[in-house]
Amino acid sequence: MTTPIQAATVAAINSDRRSWKAHNFKEGETESRRFVQACRAVANTKARNIKDMQCKARLILLVSEDDRSMEASLARDVLALTGAKA
Numbered sequence: 065m066t067t068p069i070q071a072a073t074v075a076a077i078n079s080d081r082r083s084w085k086a087h088n089f090k091e092g093e094t095e096s097r098r099f100v101q102a103c104r105a106v107a108n109t110k111a112r113n114i115k116d117m118q119c120k121a122r123l124i125l126l127v128s129e130d131d132r133s134m135e136a137s138l139a140r141d142v143l144a145l146t147g148a149k150a
Contacts, residue, residue, distance in 0.1 A: 073119035076102035
């Protein structure tokens with residue numbers, strides 16, 4: 065069963081990929097809005113299990129500007145603790 069966080073994470077990752085492949089500005093802007101909306105959905109939803117934590121960690125690593133930030137470090141630790149790949 066897919067949780068709301070897992071569905072929103074997949075939507076965010078897919079919109080991020082589509083925004084980079086967009087042929088014009090309008091398509092890219094639409095996908096960027098979808099990405100932000102999906103990220104907000106993940107941020108506002110409480111994690112129910114370890115898979116939800118992994119999804120949140122992957123999005124943190126995707127949007128983190130600094131690889132050495134506390135958030136990115138925590139996300140890598142969550143993924144390493146669960147044995148998942150980033």
